[in-house]
Amino acid sequence: xxxxxxxxxxxxxxxxxxxxxxxxxxxxxxxxxxxxxxxxxxxxxxxxxxxxxxxxxxxxxxxxxxxxxxxxxxxxxxxxxxxxxxxxxxxxxxxxxxxxxxxxxxxxxxxxxxxxxxxxxxxxxxxxxxxxxxxxxxxxxxxxxxxxxxxxxxxxxxxxxxxxxxxxxxxxxxxxxxxxxxxxxxxxxxxxxxxxxxxxxxxxxxxxxxxxxxxxxxxxxxxxxxxxxxxxxxxxxxxxxxxxxxxxxxxxxxxxxxxxxxx
Amino acid sequence: xxxxxxxxxxxxxxxxxxxxxxxxxxxxxxxxxxxxxxxxxxxxxxxxxxxxxxxxxxxxxxxxxxxxxxxxxxxxxxxxxxxxxxxxxxxxxxxxxxxxxxxxxxxxxxxxxxxxxxxxxxxxxxxxxxxxxxxxxxxxxxxxxxxxxxxxxxxxxxxxxxxxxxxxxxxxxxxxxxxxxxxxxxxxxxxxxxxxxxxxxxxxxxxxxxxxxxxxxxxxxxxxxxxxxxxx
Amino acid sequence: xxxxxxxxxxxxxxxxxxxxxxxxxxxxxxxxxxxxxxxxxxxxxxxxxxxxxxxxxxxxxxxxxxxxxxxxxxxxxxxxxxxxxxxxxxxxxxxxxxxxxxxxxxxxxxxxxxxxxxxxxxxxxxxxxxxxxxxxxxxxxxxxxxxxxxxxxxxxxxxxxxxxxxxxxxxxxxxxxxxxxxxxxxxxxxxxxxxxxxxxxxxxxxxxxxxxxxxxxxxxxxxxxxxxxxxxxxxxxxxxxxxxxxxxxxxxxxxxxxxxxxxxxxxxxxxxxxxxxxxxxxxxxxxxxxxxxxxxxxxxxxxxxxxxxxxxxxxxxxxxxxxxxxxxxxxxxxxxxxxxxxxxxxxxxxxxxxxxxxxxxxxxxxxxxxxxxxxxxxxxxxxxxxxxxxxxxxxxxxxxxxxxxxxxxxxxxxxxxxxxxxxxxxxxxxxxxxxxxxxxxxxxxxxxxxxxxxxxxxxxxxxxxxxxxxxxxxxxxx
Numbered sequence: 001x002x003x004x005x006x007x008x009x010x011x012x013x014x015x016x017x018x019x020x021x022x023x024x025x026x027x028x029x030x031x032x033x034x035x036x037x038x039x040x041x042x043x044x045x046x047x048x049x050x051x052x053x054x055x056x057x058x059x060x061x062x063x064x065x066x067x068x069x070x071x072x073x074x075x076x077x078x079x080x081x082x083x084x085x086x087x088x089x090x091x092x093x094x095x096x097x098x099x100x101x102x103x104x105x106x107x108x109x110x111x112x113x114x115x116x117x118x119x120x121x122x123x124x125x126x127x128x129x130x131x132x133x134x135x136x137x138x139x140x141x142x143x144x145x146x147x148x149x150x151x152x153x154x155x156x157x158x159x160x161x162x163x164x165x166x167x168x169x170x171x172x173x174x175x176x177x178x179x180x181x182x183x184x185x186x187x188x189x190x191x192x193x194x195x196x197x198x199x200x201x202x203x204x205x206x207x208x209x210x211x212x213x214x215x216x217x218x219x220x221x222x223x224x225x226x227x228x229x230x231x232x233x234x235x236x237x238x239x240x241x242x243x244x245x246x247x248x249x250x251x252x253x254x255x256x257x258x259x260x261x262x263x
Numbered sequence: 264x265x266x267x268x269x270x271x272x273x274x275x276x277x278x279x280x281x282x283x284x285x286x287x288x289x290x291x292x293x294x295x296x297x298x299x300x301x302x303x304x305x306x307x308x309x310x311x312x313x314x315x316x317x318x319x320x321x322x323x324x325x326x327x328x329x330x331x332x333x334x335x336x337x338x339x340x341x342x343x344x345x346x347x348x349x350x351x352x353x354x355x356x357x358x359x360x361x362x363x364x365x366x367x368x369x370x371x372x373x374x375x376x377x378x379x380x381x382x383x384x385x386x387x388x389x390x391x392x393x394x395x396x397x398x399x400x401x402x403x404x405x406x407x408x409x410x411x412x413x414x415x416x417x418x419x420x421x422x423x424x425x426x427x428x429x430x431x432x433x434x435x436x437x438x439x440x441x442x443x444x445x446x447x448x449x450x451x452x453x454x455x456x457x458x459x460x461x462x463x464x465x466x467x468x469x470x471x472x473x474x475x476x477x478x479x480x481x482x483x484x485x486x487x488x489x490x491x492x493x494x495x
Numbered sequence: 496x497x498x499x500x501x502x503x504x505x506x507x508x509x510x511x512x513x514x515x516x517x518x519x520x521x522x523x524x525x526x527x528x529x530x531x532x533x534x535x536x537x538x539x540x541x542x543x544x545x546x547x548x549x550x551x552x553x554x555x556x557x558x559x560x561x562x563x564x565x566x567x568x569x570x571x572x573x574x575x576x577x578x579x580x581x582x583x584x585x586x587x588x589x590x591x592x593x594x595x596x597x598x599x600x601x602x603x604x605x606x607x608x609x610x611x612x613x614x615x616x617x618x619x620x621x622x623x624x625x626x627x628x629x630x631x632x633x634x635x636x637x638x639x640x641x642x643x644x645x646x647x648x649x650x651x652x653x654x655x656x657x658x659x660x661x662x663x664x665x666x667x668x669x670x671x672x673x674x675x676x677x678x679x680x681x682x683x684x685x686x687x688x689x690x691x692x693x694x695x696x697x698x699x700x701x702x703x704x705x706x707x708x709x710x711x712x713x714x715x716x717x718x719x720x721x722x723x724x725x726x727x728x729x730x731x732x733x734x735x736x737x738x739x740x741x742x743x744x745x746x747x748x749x750x751x752x753x754x755x756x757x758x759x760x761x762x763x764x765x766x767x768x769x770x771x772x773x774x775x776x777x778x779x780x781x782x783x784x785x786x787x788x789x790x791x792x793x794x795x796x797x798x799x800x801x802x803x804x805x806x807x808x809x810x811x812x813x814x815x816x817x818x819x820x821x822x823x824x825x826x827x828x829x830x831x832x833x834x835x836x837x838x839x840x841x842x843x844x845x846x847x848x849x850x851x852x853x854x855x856x857x858x859x860x861x862x863x864x865x866x867x868x869x870x871x872x873x874x875x876x877x878x879x880x881x882x883x884x885x886x887x888x889x890x891x892x893x894x895x896x897x898x899x900x901x902x903x904x905x906x907x908x909x910x911x912x913x914x915x916x917x918x919x920x921x922x923x924x925x926x927x928x929x930x931x932x933x934x935x936x937x938x939x940x941x942x943x944x945x946x947x948x949x950x951x952x953x954x955x956x957x958x959x960x961x962x963x964x965x966x967x968x969x970x971x972x973x
Contacts, residue, residue, distance in 0.1 A: 069902065
């Protein structure tokens, strides 16, 4: 399919997307990936999930082990580069592919990384800005009050700010209750949270307190790393706030337990 | 020790330097153009300058000529400090003013510890930053900017420029003519500090208050416009 | 200055225990970005200015030998004596020599991070000189025997009440209230004014060195630096060679970024350019002026992959916007420069070995790079330092091995999926009831601060393959 054509006009059915699930969704929250597939299909995309995928390499990259990350990045590029579009339900994994692969790789691999970067999108950006998902006669999802955590990589590497809010407005008829200092890190930072637990604990404590101050029933966001961190803190403190990924909210998947909640 | 340090450092710098000839460097710098400045709060230069002085926590006045100026200085002195005295540098422009007409008793020289009010005649003023510029020398000893509790500054509207680049053009012209002054001081407000709990306090080391009088060809509405833009 | 970066984690832990100080840091972390943002938003061409200054600075650094030589030549022509110092010890000795040549006893000192770096105060005091810091913040911490917690506001970690106690203790001025902040400022002003008037030598730093005319630029709000530069009969400017800019207008352009980023002001109260000793006609000013230019590994940095760090203009915005700096404060970093810029400079100017924890004190959140007026990719440089730690075996061995194992497994998808298909359902079943674990083996770091959410069910890959198989079977059945 001709991409330039797609950029200028709304996509038609049969628009091919490869989903990069991300390792955290694969292992901890499959519902995020299933919700992503459902949303993409609602938007008229044909979704495939390359089965050989594992991890984008962020953990090793961020600890400074570039040598181990390079073959991982190459593996991801080989796996995804034939797709028309790659969609990732995580700002940090999408940022890894879009920004850090080209920084990490050289020569021909760098060119291939840049080509992949050009067609890789974080989920809410893709739904909002590329395929312009609409309700198309479906009823809006009913949600209790929602606050949104801007994950750092998505916010600053990819400029994700308005997209999730717009989708919540349009698909769920929900206005986000903004939390104070929403652009400040939650203290996850990949391996940071286990390397420097006390500092991370202070940061996630602040983030949670700001979220609780909004009196929202649900905290959502686009990155499972942050959400696992915040949810873990919320249950540890016994706070009454559900933490769910934005993909789940947008497709109305609220039946199962929230992150860190039991059955 | 210093000589060997010097050659050691330069040897290291040369290793990474491009070694481009001066003409190339000059050309490259030229090609970069000039930096953008801050937008002026209003089109009129005088009003813009006065606005920024007010924003810098200065107080302002405007006068049309020298006799008006001495009157305004005299009033200001008496109103705020119940005094007729001030200290001013040996600036011929200040010496030529009819101080006695307004009952002002200037002493010409450097401010001594304990003297509360100093008067300077600015060389230049910059609308963009609301700052006045003096240079050190007989006409304005550095102490006069710093040691008094209160600093009054006269600015001739002919010496007002829009931005710091224009100020440097004028300073460079003057330096070509009269040499480099020891110190060039841009002043934009009374001395202040926020070093204790981030709380802003005036009169940290230098003057507590800073009063700027713009004189000469100033539009009648400038002062009012400045006050309204600055929200006063 | 004595370095305690090695114990960053312990320092941080101590800092977090002091609730009062933590609360003050939280307030500053809320307030300082707000004033900075307002100033930047008011200045409409921030990005253009940032890129312009970056180009000029890069040009200066690319041709530093040229501009430094030009500056030196002009500064000498202006009547200065210019000295070069390879390291902190050399700078300290040069300064002491000058003081001793003039039989000076009293030194009035303006704020200078460079002399914090070299430990100049201690050095001069050991030689029985009476050195007094005159920037209010620096004065406070000097009296308290502390080090700066912030490069712009060195004493912001102290409460007004603490400062009041300090002044009552240190100033022999009889009984008094000192109830207001203004009273504290006034008292320090009085004490310092006396020192200014008696000091024989003034020492200041410089925010820029101007090659075309040999002037040094100094920016302050208090005016203390100007008193140091104008009252004593000898002036010594201590700074580093990377401060050189080609022209005065370049310094002005850089200032537009610096002040807005540092304090949210459009400009500081005092911006002063000094060229040398008093002229023939002058009635005041120093009779002799010296400029000491310190290298202290900056020439190595210039030649390294970290050369962008030399673009830093010391505004402190990265500190104000860093959630880790906000959490633990400047002292935890254990040297002169804290926060993101400090976590890069400290390893570069001391050693990576001594400060291995610092590059890890970063979540790569990118807020520092976003606000950095010099457009330095701080999180990338921090990551590169972590890379260097990994290469030089400075990071912990179990960590490195764990990461390598993860990467190896991730490169073998079949094995990865097979193993996770066993582990994840197991973990799910163990944690299903509560949905989380309060403790997990090998995850103390995580569980010490928060629960570990249990996996939702099987892995996505298991479920997805099963779903595909089922739908294929349905298709076959039809």
